Amino acid sequence: MTFTKLAKHACMYAALTSGVALSGAAFAVEPGDGGGGSSCSVSRETGSGAVFYVPRGGNGTYNILGWGNGTGGTSSTYRSLLTAAAEECVLVAAATTSNSGSGREVESAVNQAKSRYSSIVGSDPKVCTSGHSQGGGGSFNAANRLDADCVIAVQPDTIYTTQIDRPVASDVDVVCIFTTGDVLAPASPFNASNCRRNSTKYTQETGSGTHFAPVSGSGGDAGRYMREYINRWLVN
Incomplete structure (x- = not known):
């Protein structure tokens, strides 16, 4: 791919991703949309630069x-996806930054959660970092910080x-989830x-759907894989 093509792609990416926050407002929150093995009810609470x-x-x-x-997105953009994730019985600490x-804001959100919810997460909870698009790339940086x-x-x-x-530590499990329509x-x-x-223990998953699937309902195939690995690494 030439530099010119890369530049054009970058411009298209910036223009389209800036619409994530706007498009997210159109999607209603549907608690329980996670389906499958969901067994927890979920409340949404606000912190400093974070939503839990x-x-x-x-x-x-x-x-x-x-x-x-x-x-361009906020935690509200992904509200249904994150509600479905928390219904798997994990505490989701979501940075509100666009x-x-x-990884700094995700680090702050997780550290707030450890302090604020110490009675239900204990003194040494397992932590997975996650995110979509820029946040997906940033989840590596957040993992190193945390x-x-x-x-x-x-x-x-x-x-x-x-x-x-920089690469994450050699004992960190990593999955990157892609979709064919992205x-x-x-x-x-x-x-x-x-x-x-940037991984030692690396897994890759590929499903169907566009780049905007995670802002709709529980996230389509991308959301399904996300919850599968939540269950594998944080629940079971």
Whole structure:
């Protein structure tokens, strides 16, 4: 791919991803949309630069999923997706920033959750970092800041809106989830190889859907894979 084509793609990406926050407002929140093995009810609570999706039920002790939004998005944009994730019986600590690539805001959200909800997460909860698009790429950076146990990157952009600063530790489980209809942050030619290059324990999943599937309902195939790995690494 030539530099000219890359520049054109970058311009298209910036223009389209800026519409995530606007498009997200059109989607109603549907608690319970996660389906499957969901067993917890969820309340949504506000912190400083963070929103928490707090589970109730299950065994009463929960691990933490830190979430970073795509460019231009907020935690409200992903409200149904994150509600469905928390219904799997994990506490979701979602940064409210629309630029989550550095991982700083996700780090803050997770640390707030550890303090604020210490009675239900315990003294040493497992932590997975996650996010969509810019937030997906940024989930690697957040994992390094938090010394996280795992990374669940949803359609991660690792080129235009953020870059992975350095590889995650060799014992960190990583999955990058891509979809065949995604023209903004596709697996090839760069994003999957960047994920793989910065991971030791790497898995890749591919489903159907466009780049905007995660802002609709429980996220389609991308959301289904996300919840599968939440269950694998944070619940079971």
